[in-house]
Amino acid sequence: MFLQFMINGIIIGSIYSLVSLGFALVYNTTRIFHLAYAVLYMFCPYIILTFYSNLGYPLIIAFIIAIIITILLSLILEIIIYRPLSKKGSSDNIIMISSIGIMIVVINIVAMLYGNETKILNQNISETLTFGSIIITYTQLAQFLISSFLLVVFLMFLKFSKFGIKTRAMRDDTILCSVFGSDIYKMRIALFTLSAIFAAVGGGLVAYDVGMDPYVGMPMLLNAVVALIIGGIGRFEAPILGGFIIGILQSLSVWAFSARWQDAVTFTLLILFLMFRPQGLLGEKRRTV
């Protein structure tokens, strides 16, 4: 049984990593505490629902359309809300509060259009693969493969392309970036696009497994933020490590206690980290003077 829960933990951990990485991508570079990111995670499955269940498109096509629409939503947020605020030089808190505002508005619009109740995408019982005593559904397999693929590609991207170097440079100093000829706002468009892809893929894959309601975004976002803090703010590998740790710990807490203890375990871990290692696992202590 232990092994089964471990595997479940790794699979859900890969989703946490993906979602957390999308959040980190925006937070590390622009310092926007992008709470509306939760909305992107919730929004994608509803578009899949529309195109797949209501309009009868094939699942893959519906998924791709949903990702594209989620990207558009993300860019609208950046262009209409964040960019004007940051050009005016608003403080991070103002941007965060406007982000909360957008989140509430979009959640309520979705609730109005689709209803508050839980919807499911996959009506059938998922087929399974059995390895000895371990059972994995095909949905879980897809979750793990797709998210790991995206994680690996992104990390290579970050390491070896000029875009990656610029992303990491933006994390260090945006003003210095523009001195070397980078258009910060173009970079931000790319970053918001990538982060929307991660949120949409994560949201879609989870919703295909367990269904969704308009409020699924926030708990996921909290997990993503905890993963980011545990891994270490400021590095792009960190949320991936944090995501896997949280996924495995949550799954093992189901095994040891009960499913109700998942969040308690997550936030206990957060408190411990904030007290004893605030820079996170991969983070480095900053020189304070």
Added chain:
Amino acid sequence: MNNDTILNIDSIRKSFVRNIVNVRGKDEDERFFLLEDIDLLVSKGKVTALIGGNGTGKTTLFNIISGFFNADEGKISFMSYGKHVELTGINAYKIARLGIGRMFQDNHIFQNMSVLENMLIADDKFFGERPFESILFYKINNTIEKQRKEKAEKIFAELFGDNNPFLKMKNEKAKNLSYGQQRLLGLARLLMGDYKLLLLDEPTSGVNPLVVEKIKELIKYFVEQKELTIFLIEHNMNFVLDVADFCHFMSKGIIAMGGTPEDIIGNPEVRKAYLGI
């Protein structure tokens, strides 16, 4: 603007708001002009120094040239690739692409990136910047990445000799370099871009005399071998006397005096107003 001038600063005015206590004892915002009326020419292929007391607006002027601030009035024109370009109202990144390099007084490097990456980011070829370019054209991308690395290593070898600390530490984080080395890295990086004019904000502040000598050497090399034009802010008068061809003294929002460094620094008024001797 004749052909020897690369940068023409024409009656620039810039105001800020400051908080004062008025005659009735209440707080009040007052607008004042930090830059009253700045006229200045920077000659091509020369080193021009700008001196003046703290808070006279030297860095503000640099920020206006490189596009971080907008001037209230006046215009700046720059000779870029044989054409006159008005810099007023253009974004900072576009000004960089026109060929104006900038080094800040502090935080001039990306602390958490490796020494080599610090060089790569300043490259004048922008290929691979768009997110999917490097995947779609990975062969071209590989060649260009390789060229970039060779270029960076060549610059290090040219400036600091073969066995230099930058080549040895190229994969370490730049924050592990000493402060003086960080400054030299910041200067070396300016050669990666295709710049015509370099704005250096106090290149020698806070570094030891050996590094100051090295910076002198680099500036001479930039001007003589690379045909760059340098416009710098400096408080170290010996340094100005050694490297600068022209010197301008800024005071009370205007360029109070201009000429050769010997004339300006030897001038009794400047000595009294600025140097205090």
